[in-house]
Amino acid sequence: MSVDLVIRSAGGEVSIALLKDKVLSELHRERTERGFAVGDVYLAKVRKVAPGLNAAFVDVGHEKDAFLHYFDLGPQFKNSYKFTKGAVSGAVTSSLLADWKLDTDIPKEGKLGDVVSASQSILVQIAKEPISTKGPRLTAEVTLAGRYMVLVPFINKISISSRLTDEVERKRLKELMMAIKPKGFGVIIRTNAADKASADLEADLKNLLERWDTMFRNLRNAIPPKKVLGEVDRTNAVLRDVLNKTFTGIHVDDELLADDIRTTLESIAPEKAGIVKHYKGKIDIFDNFGINKQIKQAFGKQVMLSSGAYLIIEKTEAMHVIDVNSGSRKGGNQAQEKNALDINIEAAQEIARLLRLRDMGGIICVDFIDLYEPENRRLLHKALKDAMEDDKAKHNVLPPSRFGVIEMTRQRVRPETEIDTSENCPTCNGTGEVGAPVLVIDEIENTLNYLLTEKDMSGLTLCVHPFIHAYLTKGFMSIQRKWYWRWKKWVKVKPEGALQYLAYSFQDGAGNEVPV
Secondary structure, eight states: OOEEEEEEEETTEEEEEEEETTEEEEEEEEESSOOOOTTOEEEEEEEEEEGGGTEEEEESSSSSOEEEEGGGSOTTHHHHHHHHHHHHHTOOOOSOOTTOOOOOOOOTTOOGGGTOOTTOEEEEEEEEOOBTTBOOEEESSOOEEOSSEEEEETOOOEEEOTTOOOHHHHHHHHHHHHHHOOTTEEEEEOGGGTTOOHHHHHHHHHHHHHHHHHHHHHHTTOOSSEEEEOOOOHHHHHHHHHOOTTEEEEEESOHHHHHHHHHHHHHHOGGGGGGEEEOOOSSOHHHHTTHHHHHHHHSSSEEEOTTSOEEEEEEOSSEEEEEEEOTTOOOTTSOHHHHHHHHHHHHHHHHHHHHHHHTOOEEEEEEOOOOOOHHHHHHHHHHHHHHTTTOOSOEEEOOOOTTSEEEEEEOOOSOOOOOOOOEEOTTTTTSSEESOGGGHHHHHHHHHHIIIIISOOOSOEEEEOHHHHHHHHOSTTOHHHHHHHHHSSOOEEEEOTTSOTTOEEEEOTTSOEEOO
């Protein structure tokens, strides 16, 4: 599998696309002047304690107060509070915790009002970015994520990712971390640490301790609300979290950013520094790699599948609803149940990709095509769970209900990525909108494949707007001629000025309209 990262820097925004075998899998966008990002650490002030919610509203400088629940204080909250208070006043003179006397954990089922009071200054970390009208969601259990581990202050425990299943490797990593970890800090060893040399792990740990020291120094004489440590920028965060040995290329259209990424790789993965390429092409880098077209395909209300079936995605205040439709494709002579299962499994794989790509979270209900065999419903449930395995966001997928609906939840930590794929209609003086024109050719080709292959028709005529006609027939190796080489059947293309811009129809050899 080829894995490429394509990075575009323009208009004060860095867009990062992750391609797996040239298919868009993840899309990240970062403003160069960011607001609140997951992982940022703040010295904040408690505005109000809400006993009924067992939570507090906290000022971190956002227009809406942030929310901190008792369960998000963390068992070591007393230590965090004492350390923060001492760092601000100067009573604590070192960021190292070797001589720190640990306080007892706060009760698991306690009351927030017993440990936090209004006007108190506390150290918090952004757990969820502001979404819609809600302020940020906070945690007081500050952790720092690195490439191979997560640093957890005020404990001495070493945990290992459950995805690392090799017992010999788990034992090696645990013994190694016991030898190099400073007292007073715990670590969570990430999956990426597998088979890494001790020098790599030591370098990652050193970097995290330096960031902890930076945060400590920023606390001195700080007045809340104040950001005391920013999460690394999204570009480096993506490199940290997704970069692995399968990466084949990182393409960047900005020379300075390319140099910065190359420098980052030289420190975290020197063997990969050579895969960074500065893109110098004349067309937009996202157009060159086919990303803009895939964005148009993936972010609309209707998403086409390769089989000719399609998804309808609706967003409400409380949830997302996805409807799976077979369209006009009936699977030829294939049994209805088998055809429905094939479409459902293809839809499940595409839905898992779209959830990551669009960063959809909360409650998601998927109305699949009805399956009557219990075994087929089990196969569909397994297919969706398997497709979701690579999703780093916490999720839970329930079995199909008696109505064929699968319900799931997916963790939401930042606002959903929303891209308007509609465009102004060029034939109505900018007063109307149409779907993305770049997708109409794919739609026509899907219909052609159905008519020419499954229905074995010939002598077809495609009626389109004159603009589309010109696009399909221009040049010696036109799209029309490529259709002939693909299906070995000639399709006549006829311009009709009466048709709307993206409308089209098919006629058979006798001139009768073909229903599709």
